[in-house]
Amino acid sequence: MKGTVTEEILNRSIAEPVPLGSYSPSDVIFLLKDLSDVSLERATDEREAAIQSGVHYSEMLPVEYQPTEQYIELFHETLEQSAEKVALAVAVVSEMIVAQRGLDTMLVSLARAGTPIGVLIKRYIQERYGADLPHYSISIIRGKGIDENAILYILQKHGLDADLQFVDGWTGKGAIRQVLIEACNSLYEKYGIRLNDDLAVLADPGNCSGTFGTREDYLIPSACLNSTVSGLMSRTVLRDDLIGPEEFHGAKFYKEWLDTDVSNVFIAAICPYFSSVAEEAQAIAEQMQQSPPEITWQGLRDIQSIQEVFGIDNINLVKPGVGETTRVLLRRVPWKILVDTMDNPNLRHIILLAEDRGVPVEVFPGLTYSCCGIIKPLRGETE
Template identity: 35%
Template sequence: MTSNNPNTKTVDLKRYGSGSYLASDVTVLLDIVDKDAVADVPVSQKEALIQSGQRHYSDMLTLEDVPSAMHEQLYMQALEQGKIRAATDIANLAYTLKHVFQKTVNNECPLILVSLVRAGLPIGVLLQRALADINSSYSLPSVHYGVSIIRDRGLDPVALQMILDSHPDSPIVFIDGWTGKGAIYQELAHSLEVFADPSHTNFANIFHQGKGVIPLLTLADPAGVAWLAASEEDWLIPSGLLNSTVSGLISRSLYTEPQSGLHRSVFYDNLIEVDHSLAFVDHIDAVRRTLTTPLQCLPTYKQPRYQTADLIDKLAAEYNITNRNRIKPTIAEATRAILRRDPERILLASAEHPDTVLLRHLCAQRHIAISVLGDKILPYQAITLIKQRATDR
């Protein structure tokens, strides 16, 4: 892969921070703004503004509080329960990346990992550490960045261009934690259309797996849209249970017009004492280094299968939902929606599944209705339906 652009300019990306991660773990390409400069909007008010179309969700934040003792306890249980699976999945993903890129990647042209902020960040950091492990059979030169992607508004083009300018000869892989309905995949695909012409200077940076193949990697891919995923199961990914305190203390990103610079974020310095970000990756990474199970080369897919699209259609019809953004599938997404949004009810595949303990606890605490629907919602274990607060747009 060679750069044909004589005007390529290198920006010192190291001046951007890494949240509460190590500088060697990631460079987060966000403009950090002061909490006091952001409108702290209560959940119910935010919901009405979003659904009426008066405000986009990326124009406001509900500032995060310290997680409750019960929330912390359930996170620790999930970490204990899922550490071997998470570590094994990371090792298999790293092994597969080595298999795919070992002939085209080297120290001069490292593999570029671009994590989608925020859910992709912990996964990207774990992959960066795995690929940097010279004692493993899958070490590979890589550089890791965190970049904002916002539904309806796309991947931050300023951040992506900074990466392309700094690594003109490197392939890029995009990383997210999991897929729900596949909305972020579609957002990413739309954002990358500008590079889709094979004559584009950066075509090979993005479409190294073939024209039209979006190189999205996830830990779990129930929606069936990722190019590479460790599994298609909806399971209790520990990092899915917390927000900023397992994502480098970074808030959900806020939109900025491209001419004004990078997307923005708040750094929650008030949550430093309850931050698990480094402890989480240290823990899973230590487990990965002790694994003795044989490594697996995982399958890759040229195009999305959208295997849950019919299910989402049926649920939308059954619950009279015209705005699909009100449907939040997967354990992680359902949990985050309860914490950040205003839910109407939770749909569960099983009344007693150990992976939905926190969800059920939060529902009891907030008097949110639960419907147990069995196999009908599989492969999802949980789906949150957001309350309709205004006319759907």
């Protein structure tokens, strides 16, 4: 690396992180600017129209869905039923990370769906291997890239040769995976920094990651809710009038919902299973190491066939997988929901949300995913 570039990175003046979120700082440090006092929320219909007319989704926030009592009950019930299954997936992806990268790795989760998964991976590796891996949560935005200041901050703190393992919750059609690949290429061209663009996820139904816990498209309980299961943090925001050249991307910390926060409840429900699943997870990870899973991007081909059937020009209106479909129902204007079968037990919360919002649900046989959410087409670009 050229000395001048090295000096530029080390001498870049980047704002220090401030305490954010409802997780313990020992679990994660958010490299985000606090925008809690800024009014950024827009009503769902208004936001949808703005996005589809060309306003970038990162310039505003959705009004956070306030779940019904029945829906919260479903979250707790799902968490209880799936805790061991989630723990196994966490253990598998953690064992993969350790086998591939060792114990001198920085966990860098992509806010916000990646954050709870990053916390779980950190906890598992700490319990299993006694290693306390640094864990940061940073912003990545489709169409705008990764938060460069956050990356440079980590390299300033841990050295230019620090090994960063990016973490997210799940894959949909692989858009964020593609953004990450492009971002790592850009950082190399700009600074000579070569980062590993591998994205570790809990679930990879899109078949676009090589480091995952499972490829089953099932309900990860953290996908059920928004900020109240993600450390009370909003989606990330990037707007020139709010974010300076030496600041991190922004987000809001919803302190007012501390009484209903289940972020640490989610973590506490999964961790007790780590010791009982560790041996099975190690065996699965070893098998995956010996026969690396093929990255086929099959999920993306599914989306293209859905586009053809329903005459949808804009691929961004199609949101595949349980996690993405949940997001469509929580904060977008849905047109319809496609499911592989109506009696899929992973879809109870999807059916409940669809009924609540009056959205039709249709069976679409042969899906790689359990379900797919389609946003109502208005016009223009979308999230």
